[in-house]
Amino acid sequence: MRIEPLPGPNGLFSVSVMPRFLVDSQQVGWQGAYFTDIDGAPEGTVDHKHARYCVQRGLHQETRRTLGSRDWQPFSTGFSVWRAGDEQRFDWRSGGRSQFLFIESDMAASVLGDARELTPSGHRSPVASHMLELMFDALQADLAQGSPAGPLVGDSLITAIVAHLGGAKASVLRQPARRACARAIELMETRFAEPITLQDLAEVSGLGQRQLCRAVGEATGVSPHQYLLRCRVDNAKRLIARGLSLSEVALDCGFADQSQLTRTFVRQVGTTPGDYRRNLAR
Structure with a gap:
């Protein structure tokens, strides 16, 4: 066989x-x-x-x-x-x-x-x-959703799975770690349209991946991948207001295509990009 x-x-x-x-x-x-x-x-x-x-x-x-x-x-x-x-x-x-x-x-x-x-x-x-x-x-x-935040969701979840299966305990988050995570947040805010991995964020902040996820969560209230999606959607709103086509908005904000933009936009904002544009025009 x-x-x-x-x-x-x-x-x-x-x-x-x-x-x-x-x-x-x-x-x-x-x-x-x-x-x-x-x-x-x-x-x-x-x-x-x-x-x-x-x-x-x-x-x-x-x-x-x-x-x-x-x-x-x-x-x-x-x-x-x-x-x-x-x-x-x-x-x-x-x-x-x-x-x-x-x-x-x-x-x-x-x-x-x-x-x-x-x-x-x-x-x-x-x-x-x-x-x-x-x-x-x-x-x-x-x-199944096309990974709208790129590899960040998987990287974060797999880090959590490894920590769970390895019996790792959470460490105390000290003030230097909170300051260091600001560099990771800045990276997501300025390079939101690019593929960003958890390792990229860990390297720029100088933190370990588990520590980084915790620091970003404390600083923003959400996980790294959720914050990256927030940055992409916030910039999509800005480009929609400027009159760009939705396909251009999707590509300029790091989404694979217009349908991925729409799915993410609806989850984050509660309305479609098209309806959001029409509401701005009223």
């Missing part, structure tokens, strides 16, 4: 039957991570040794047996975590939808420090986690 790797960065998974990909993060370019939401085939084989952390969310109970075994065992829904070097070698049947988050070791170390790592669950039964459910749902929703 031929085992083929999944599309995406090298060394993700190897399967005998290719799944149907619902969304994936390859075009967004999240820092050191790749997410995909798949609809798996009814049956097949996985024969794979992980090259990076893998956080799997099973959304459909399936049945598995280790390669060479005759005994089928139920594998329930929930979350499982594997480290680089862990192996998954099994047949499956009654497969369905699953989500996978692959995380580079360097990315995890940048959040947790070199002495700590994600806690693996391996082949034990998946565990339930409401916190992870919320964060995985948010990753999927951002990709």
Whole structure:
């Protein structure tokens, strides 16, 4: 039986039957991570040794047996975590939808420090986690919406996922950190139309990514990606008032296209850009 790797960065998974990909993060370019939401085939084989952390969310109970075994065992829904070097070698049947988050070791170390790592669950039964459910749902929703804030949503959520799985505790935010985050805020206000990553903001501020997210939240009341969207929408209002076409406004404010501008504008303002323009003319 031929085992083929999944599309995406090298060394993700190897399967005998290719799944149907619902969304994936390859075009967004999240820092050191790749997410995909798949609809798996009814049956097949996985024969794979992980090259990076893998956080799997099973959304459909399936049945598995280790390669060479005759005994089928139920594998329930929930979350499982594997480290680089862990192996998954099994047949499956009654497969369905699953989500996978692959995380580079360097990315995890940048959040947790070199002495700590994600806690693996391996082949034990998946565990339930409401916190992870919320964060995985948010990753999927951002990709389904076309990632209007660019990589910032994914970068922020993945940092939170790594911190959660690694057992990292929040540090006390001191005054220098609050001052340093002002440089990150200025970057978003002046370069709102450009792709900005969480690493870009961390570097300009001199803060770690977890500390940066907390500092921006305290300074602005919202997360970095929400603040970037606020900057884009505020500037869209200004350009709409100047009479630019909505397609020009979208591109000048960092949106992929006019439809993405409209969706984001409605969520932030409560009305469409067209209605906003008509209200200005009254």
